[in-house]
Amino acid sequence: MITLTYTTLSEICKGEIIRRGKKDSFQGISIDTRTAEKDMLFLPLKGQRFDGHHFIREAYEKGISGVLIDKDQKLNTDGLDGIYIIEVEDTLKALMDISSYYRRLFDLPCIGVTGSTGKTTTKDMISAVLGNRFKILKNIGNYNNQIGLPLTIFNLEPQHQMAVLEMGMSSLGEIDSLANIANPNIGVITNIGMSHIEHLGSRENIMRAKMEITNYMNSQDYLLLNGDDQFLSQMRNVPTKFIKIFFGLSKDNDIFPEEIQANKNGGYSIVIHWKGKAISFNILQPGIHNVYNALASIWIAFHYNISPEEIQTSLDEFKPSSMRLEIHQFNNIKVINDAYNASPDSMRAALAVLNLQKGNKLAILGNILEMGTFSEEGHRMVGADLALTDINNLVTVGEMAKWIGEEATKHKVDLDWHSFNNNEELIKDLPKILQNIDAILVKGSRGMRMEEIVYYLQERS
Numbered sequence: 363m364i365t366l367t368y369t370t371l372s373e374i375c376k377g378e379i380i381r382r383g384k385k386d387s388f389q390g391i392s393i394d395t396r397t398a399e400k401d402m403l404f405l406p407l408k409g410q411r412f413d414g415h416h417f418i419r420e421a422y423e424k425g426i427s428g429v430l431i432d433k434d435q436k437l438n439t440d441g442l443d444g445i446y447i448i449e450v451e452d453t454l455k456a457l458m459d460i461s462s463y464y465r466r467l468f469d470l471p472c473i474g475v476t477g478s479t480g481k482t483t484t485k486d487m488i489s490a491v492l493g494n495r496f497k498i499l500k501n502i503g504n505y506n507n508q509i510g511l512p513l514t515i516f517n518l519e520p521q522h523q524m525a526v527l528e529m530g531m532s533s534l535g536e537i538d539s540l541a542n543i544a545n546p547n548i549g550v551i552t553n554i555g556m557s558h559i560e561h562l563g564s565r566e567n568i569m570r571a572k573m574e575i576t577n578y579m580n581s582q583d584y585l586l587l588n589g590d591d592q593f594l595s596q597m598r599n600v601p602t603k604f605i606k607i608f609f610g611l612s613k614d615n616d617i618f619p620e621e622i623q624a625n626k627n628g629g630y631s632i633v634i635h636w637k638g639k640a641i642s643f644n645i646l647q648p649g650i651h652n653v654y655n656a657l658a659s660i661w662i663a664f665h666y667n668i669s670p671e672e673i674q675t676s677l678d679e680f681k682p683s684s685m686r687l688e689i690h691q692f693n694n695i696k697v698i699n700d701a702y703n704a705s706p707d708s709m710r711a712a713l714a715v716l717n718l719q720k721g722n723k724l725a726i727l728g729n730i731l732e733m734g735t736f737s738e739e740g741h742r743m744v745g746a747d748l749a750l751t752d753i754n755n756l757v758t759v760g761e762m763a764k765w766i767g768e769e770a771t772k773h774k775v776d777l778d779w780h781s782f783n784n785n786e787e788l789i790k791d792l793p794k795i796l797q798n799i800d801a802i803l804v805k806g807s808r809g810m811r812m813e814e815i816v817y818y819l820q821e822r823s
Contacts, residue, residue, distance in 0.1 A: 365389045368446040375456040383446040385427040400425035461512030462543045472525040477552025479708040484655045485528040490680040491663040496523040506530035537574040549575040550586045554593040555707035560734030579604040589615040609657040649715045692823035700805040701812035706740040710747045717751040721800025728806020729760035745769025
């Protein structure tokens with residue numbers, strides 16, 4: 363991080379310096395004492411179950427040069443000698459204000475990625491196809507919210523040439539604040555699904571929230587939309603201040619595959635016509651949804667004059683983030699680890715990948731959380747889809763996941779379904795269930811910790 367002065371900091375945050383320190387500047391910002399280092403600014407945040415203000419003295423012992431505090435904190439500053447102490451209205455807002463200021467110190471293109479599912483893989487794939495030509499900053503892990511995105515921004519250095527930033531949300535207004543920080547000149551919306559519908563109430567509201575990524579765009583900026591999506595396709599005839607680009611499988615999109623063929627490994631070969639030329643690409647990642655991710659990535663790569671050969675090299679080298687359709691071979695069983703998170707849409711996509719596998723297939727599916735009043739409908743949608751596949755074995759974990767089994771067995775009477783309350787119960791019975799199984803999918807919401815099942819399968823191999 364570039365060095366900033368505490369005087370500048372107080373102006374950015376509209377804060378009041380209540381004590382001056384020995385060092386007038388800082389390099390790096392920490393919100394966690396485990397990452398606090400000498401000469402950093404410590405910025406304590408408050409949550410429902412924690413208050414970072416309680417750890418200021420611990421950060422002080424690490425050698426920080428200053429601290430921001432909420433005005434309503436009755437902080438005893440005795441013993442905090444030699445550091446700047448600045449009061450602000452709200453430390454979270456201050457974090458976002460500082461990151462917005464810091465972002466604008468760098469004149470570089472920024473690509474913002476949002477959507478109900480596929481955000482992380484799309485962000486990673488875009489970063490991959492650009493990364494062999496440009497020095498890219500991207501979010502690490504799930505640093506895609508009002509805390510994680512600012513912390514990512516602080517990693518910008520003069521050598522960076524582009525930023526590719528994932529933007530997540532759980533309510534209206536959150537992506538607006540992230541777009542204000544990141545200031546993207548290209549936005550990507552992967553799809554409009556049912557993730558976070560508990561908080562937003564409808565898919566129409568989810569779309570409104572995702573469209574906030576365009577709030578700070580101008581007439582030279584681009585928004586890439588999944589043109590096959592039921593909701594995003596409605597944007598075709600809507601006048602906008604930015605340029606719309608539609609990607610998808612149907613031929614009314616701006617970029618689409620003229621030819622598409624599934625490969626033996628579950629990936630796809632596609633042919634795209636671009637500027638009068640037919641160009642072939644191989645996508646190694648399984649699942650048709652990864653074709654959509656690749657189409658958006660390829661358009662952006664073409665936009666920045668990257669050659670088809672360079673793009674293909676990057677696609678060949680691309681590896682998705684952990685627990686996102688990771689394929690392992692444990693003994694003679696192929697295990698698809700898609701345990702990072704789940705929504706009805708992503709679970710149905712993962713089932714389609716399992717269905718492409720050879721032999722006797724087993725889906726191990728946990729609760730889909732944060733669905734609110736749509737919970738039963740969402741789980742039953744998954745069950746109805748599963749009933750149309752060649753998957754003949756199902757394990758559900760959790761009370762809500764039972765709706766998947768109930769709906770699936772309604773339409774597929776020969777489905778072998780077992781239900782468990784938690785992972786521990788399942789693991790006890792898993793050796794019996796695994797007899798004669800050739801391929802397994804493991805998927806559920808983050809709170810279900812479905813990776814515990816994958817770890818068990820790995821240990822017994």
